[in-house]
Amino acid sequence: MIDVVVVTHGQVALTRRAVRSVKSCEAGIASITVVNTASNKNFELLNDSGLSVTVIDQPGNPGYGGAANVGVGRGVAPFILVANADIWAHKSSLNNLLGVL
Numbered sequence: 001m002i003d004v005v006v007v008t009h010g011q012v013a014l015t016r017r018a019v020r021s022v023k024s025c026e027a028g029i030a031s032i033t034v035v036n037t038a039s040n041k042n043f044e045l046l047n048d049s050g051l052s053v054t055v056i057d058q059p060g061n062p063g064y065g066g067a068a069n070v071g072v073g074r075g076v077a078p079f080i081l082v083a084n085a086d087i088w089a090h091k092s093s094l095n096n097l098l099g100v101l
Helices: 012-023 044-048 065-072 093-100
Strands: 003-007 029-036 054-058 081-085
Touching: 003 012, 003 065, 003 093, 012 029, 029 065, 065 081, 081 093
Parallel strands: 003 029, 003 081, 029 054
Antiparallel strands: none
């Protein structure tokens, strides 16, 4: 099992694509958390599109590391993938990653 944390700064379309690509992976995903460091609230649309993610707004912009730590703190799996919103995970990529960890 793996938790996925996507850190973004207001990039709704890229984040939606990243989350969809992660959800299409064959690996067991315990949770997907999106941490948005911009002040826009459009990320509620991620759940409206059926993606079922936890969205955390951090409008004070704590930086990439700070935002990643917020998302990591929500995880429950033994492994965590922290990524930017511009990732595009291929179907077997998380299984391949877990296979070497």
